[in-house]
Amino acid sequence: MTEPTAAPEDDSAVISTQGLTKRYRGGQLAVDALDLSVPRGSVFGFLGPNGSGKTTTIRMLLGLIEPSGGTARLLGEPMPGSARRVLPRVGALIEGPALYGFLSGRENLLRYDAADPTADPRTRAARVETALERVGLAAAAGKKARAYSLGMKQRLGLAAALLQPRELLVLDEPTNGLDPQGMREIRALVRELAGDGSTVFLSSHLLDEIEQVCTHTAVMHRGRLVTQGTVAEMSAGARGRLAVTTPDPGEAARVLKERGVSDLVTDGEELTGDPPPGDLAELNAALVRAGVRVRAFGVRRASLEDVFVSLTGEGFDVAG
Numbered sequence: 001m002t003e004p005t006a007a008p009e010d011d012s013a014v015i016s017t018q019g020l021t022k023r024y025r026g027g028q029l030a031v032d033a034l035d036l037s038v039p040r041g042s043v044f045g046f047l048g049p050n051g052s053g054k055t056t057t058i059r060m061l062l063g064l065i066e067p068s069g070g071t072a073r074l075l076g077e078p079m080p081g082s083a084r085r086v087l088p089r090v091g092a093l094i095e096g097p098a099l100y101g102f103l104s105g106r107e108n109l110l111r112y113d114a115a116d117p118t119a120d121p122r123t124r125a126a127r128v129e130t131a132l133e134r135v136g137l138a139a140a141a142g143k144k145a146r147a148y149s150l151g152m153k154q155r156l157g158l159a160a161a162l163l164q165p166r167e168l169l170v171l172d173e174p175t176n177g178l179d180p181q182g183m184r185e186i187r188a189l190v191r192e193l194a195g196d197g198s199t200v201f202l203s204s205h206l207l208d209e210i211e212q213v214c215t216h217t218a219v220m221h222r223g224r225l226v227t228q229g230t231v232a233e234m235s236a237g238a239r240g241r242l243a244v245t246t247p248d249p250g251e252a253a254r255v256l257k258e259r260g261v262s263d264l265v266t267d268g269e270e271l272t273g274d275p276p277p278g279d280l281a282e283l284n285a286a287l288v289r290a291g292v293r294v295r296a297f298g299v300r301r302a303s304l305e306d307v308f309v310s311l312t313g314e315g316f317d318v319a320g
């Protein structure tokens with residue numbers, strides 16, 4: 001687990017913020033002194049429960065709203081000051097793509113491309129076809145966008161973000177509202193895009209999504225950064241949960257408590273708890289000595305949820 005420190009002078013960071021703060025007019029402190037550092041080439045998961053300040057941060061990063069304090073750099077350039085120069089190198093998908101329902105998927109992309117003054121009209125059609133292929137919409141490209149499923153609309157939004165080569169993709173809750181199949185498709189696509197060398201910064205309130213897709217993560221809680229680092233480091237840093245399966249849960253609970261297992265939860269024949277320091281083989285032996293029939297005994301690798309709970313003292317699905 002890593003302390004919430006940034007690498008302020010790290011020029012290789014694709015996104016870097018120092019003390020980034022947003023207080024809305026009503027007085028709400030949505031983002032509080034955020035120090036974020038997103039390494040080039042990472043798939044970076046910006047994780048937090050609803051209302052923890054993710055969208056507000058993304059809007060500041062893209063220059064859509066002004067910070068109340070602190071600084072943000074995107075691809076090494078200060079935002080919002082360098083927005084005109086930087087944003088063409090960044091693909092973004094925030095709060096669902098703006099689409100014309102009466103146009104086909106292909107026509108929507110042609111319009112997007114035409115709105116980009118740097119896009120060469122002579123190669124427009126080819127660019128659009130490549131983007132449609134990229135997101136798996138080539139076969140449905142002639143359908144009107146209003147007939148698209150939510151997942152297809154998200155893919156079309158991604159295609160729009162991919163019309164030009166991008167160094168960085170910023171995706172705000174890209175799987176929000178999708179069914180499990182749609183989620184799988186978007187996650188697979190994100191992995192592919194990262195494999196092509198783009199840095200991907202995506203926000204999510206889904207812990208398992210971050211664990212499945214991301215190499216790095218920053219965890220937000222009530223506008224503050226709780227921790228950031230690689231997903232692997234975080235899971236390794238937090239202590240896993242002890243899990244015991246036994247047909248004698250009552251007696252097992254007594255022994256485990258006596259031996260210092262805390263936060264013990266019994267669910268049928270399974271008991272889980274925070275293991276005490278020391279040799280777990282000894283704990284197992286104590287159960288057996290007390291006549292507890294042990295079917296399974298082990299420590300589960302910590303999840304990001306365990307990390308979150310241990311750092312904030314709260315469950316993950318708290319409302320901001």
Ligand SMILES: Nc1ncnc2c1ncn2[C@@H]1O[C@H](COP(=O)(O)OP(=O)(O)OP(=O)(O)O)[C@@H](O)[C@H]1O
Nearest residue numbers: 024026028030049050051052053054055056057320
């Ligand atoms: N325009 C606004 N004016 C006032 N308060 C706002 C505004 N936008 C967001 N907030 C508040 O700021 C806090 C952070 O919201 P934000 O949308 O950034 O969080 P989030 O982590 O992206 O959550 P969600 O996933 O629900 O969008 C919330 O308490 C929210 O109510």
